[in-house]
Amino acid sequence: xxxxxxxxxxxxxxxxxxxxxxxxxxxxxxxxxxxxxxxxxxxxxxxxxxxxxxxxxxxxxxxxxxxxxxxxxxxxxxxxxxxxxxxxxxxxxxxxxxxxxxxxxxxxxxxxxxxxxxxxxxxxxxxxxxxxxxxxxxxxxxxxxxxxxxxxxxxxxxxxxxxxxxxxxxxxxxxxxxxxxxxxxxxxxxxxxxxxxxxxxxxxxx
Numbered sequence: 001x002x003x004x005x006x007x008x009x010x011x012x013x014x015x016x017x018x019x020x021x022x023x024x025x026x027x028x029x030x031x032x033x034x035x036x037x038x039x040x041x042x043x044x045x046x047x048x049x050x051x052x053x054x055x056x057x058x059x060x061x062x063x064x065x066x067x068x069x070x071x072x073x074x075x076x077x078x079x080x081x082x083x084x085x086x087x088x089x090x091x092x093x094x095x096x097x098x099x100x101x102x103x104x105x106x107x108x109x110x111x112x113x114x115x116x117x118x119x120x121x122x123x124x125x126x127x128x129x130x131x132x133x134x135x136x137x138x139x140x141x142x143x144x145x146x147x148x149x150x151x152x153x154x155x156x157x158x159x160x161x162x163x164x165x166x167x168x169x170x171x172x173x174x175x176x177x178x179x180x181x182x183x184x185x186x187x188x189x190x191x192x193x194x195x196x197x198x199x200x201x202x203x204x205x206x
Contacts, residue, residue: 049065110126125189130151134160143174148162158195166201167204168203171203174203
């Protein structure tokens with residue numbers, strides 16, 4: 001009985017961890033409220049107008065919201081090389097590309113999810129708070145007088161870029177010490193997605 005219980009527990013923990021990860025990723029995913037609202041309004045208006053036109057034509061009393069006959073006649077006598085056609089196509093293409101680009105993870109999320117095992121609880125830390133904590137960790141290294149931290153990346157290329165300054169003329173292994181201090185702090189925070197630490201150290205050369 002004891003052996004079976006011990007074997008079953010890791011599977012339950014792993015499943016709970018995966019559910020917690022999905023919950024955190026969903027809760028703190030960057031929202032595209034403006035783009036989604038604009039697209040929804042455009043689709044609703046276009047769909048509503050099209051539905052009214054179709055229904056009104058079927059019942060024999062066209063609503064006339066869309067001058068379909070006039071547009072069809074214009075399209076029949078207009079070539080594909082007409083500047084108006086090319087301009088309209090370019091405009092539609094630009095709008096479509098703008099909507100697609102708005103859905104890409106172009107900006108960094110403000111909240112960074114933390115790892116957890118509770119599938120009903122999602123936790124996160126703000127990017128600014130994380131950067132301040134990492135700056136404090138870097139300044140704790142003896143000889144380091146200035147630290148600048150940037151937490152980069154959203155879904156791809158997750159890393160922490162550090163620029164540290166020391167007044168020592170011989171930095172020796174200070175860069176490794178700073179990297180280790182920040183890596184230890186990141187480990188304590190237990191971020192859901194690990195980040196690689198890259199350190200650039202400046203020192204006195206006079």
